[in-house]
Amino acid sequence: MRSEIDRAMVDRAFAEYAAGYDADNIKIRLKIDHTYRVASFTERIAESLSLDRADVDFAWLSGMLHDIGRFEQLKRYGTFIDRLSVDHAELGADILFHDGLIGSFMEKGKDGARETMMERAIRLHNKLTLPEDLDDETRMFSDILRDADKCDIFRVLTEPPFDERNGKIVQTKDPARDSVMQYVRMHRCVPKNTEYTAFEGLIAQCCMAFELVYPESRRILKEQGYLDTLMNLELQGEPAKQMAALKDELKKAFEAMTNGSAKGRKDGTV
Numbered sequence: 719m720r721s722e723i724d725r726a727m728v729d730r731a732f733a734e735y736a737a738g739y740d741a742d743n744i745k746i747r748l749k750i751d752h753t754y755r756v757a758s759f760t761e762r763i764a765e766s767l768s769l770d771r772a773d774v775d776f777a778w779l780s781g782m783l784h785d786i787g788r789f790e791q792l793k794r795y796g797t798f799i800d801r802l803s804v805d806h807a808e809l810g811a812d813i814l815f816h817d818g819l820i821g822s823f824m825e826k827g828k829d830g831a832r833e834t835m836m837e838r839a840i841r842l843h844n845k846l847t848l849p850e851d852l853d854d855e856t857r858m859f860s861d862i863l864r865d866a867d868k869c870d871i872f873r874v875l876t877e878p879p880f881d882e883r884n885g886k887i888v889q890t891k892d893p894a895r896d897s898v899m900q901y902v903r904m905h906r907c908v909p910k911n912t913e914y915t916a917f918e919g920l921i922a923q924c925c926m927a928f929e930l931v932y933p934e935s936r937r938i939l940k941e942q943g944y945l946d947t948l949m950n951l952e953l954q955g956e957p958a959k960q961m962a963a964l965k966d967e968l969k970k971a972f973e974a975m976t977n978g979s980a981k982g983r984k985d986g987t988v
């Protein structure tokens with residue numbers, strides 16, 4: 719299939735869009751770097767699935783566009799916390815697909831189906847779970863993007879400004895509540911709809927690894943080592959025990975996925 723995506727055009731359009739925001743602001747810089755990294759991971763995961771060039775490019779573009787709403791979110795509300803401002807995935811999709819920014823990034827296809835799929839992948843990239851009724855292709859592109867996004871979260875959390883938070887976490891003696899630890903036992907992501915302590919936030923972030931869909935994503939995670947850095951913070955008392963439990967559960971989950979005993983996917987990718 720011929721690719722409808724011109725990468726040089728996308729790079730230019732993204733750089734132009736981001737230039738409208740303050741690149742000296744560390745949070746803007748962070749999102750620009752995050753975007754390029756997520757795009758490279760979407761490409762790598764898509765290639766690991768032996769997709770054709772057009773589909774690899776499509777996955778890559780979803781990485782380039784997934785957080786476009788972050789720039790306006792920060793400008794309008796001064797925060798990246800969706801709970802306190804706006805759902806950045808919905809905002810980004812509205813800017814792209816209602817306001818028409820998508821035209822700077824991809825050619826309008828004959829039936830609009832690719833745009834619809836891109837819109838859904840972007841709207842769904844930050845949701846706790848995917849809806850049951852997604853068609854296989856939309857689910858696959860959504861999973862690729864969600865995996866790639868999760869893979870880069872762990873790096874973000876070990877670098878400024880978030881690394882300061884880790885320094886505070888190691889001093890905490892307050893354990894995570896069972897309402898958080900239950901997700902560790904269930905091997906699930908923790909919902910973001912409540913306020914968590916910094917340590918609970920760390921547990922919640924590490925839990926994202928449970929729901930990586932593709933083997934390539936777990937390889938990326940291992941290669942990078944950022945999740946290990948977070949899980950190996952020198953905690954004390956009960957938090958240390960809870961983190962040990964999380965590591966243990968994650969090891970079990972990854973082993974089960976490698977052996978193919980986790981809930982199976984039609985394409986045999988787990």
Ligand SMILES: [Fe+2]
Nearest residue numbers: 784785843844
């Ligand atoms: Fe996002």
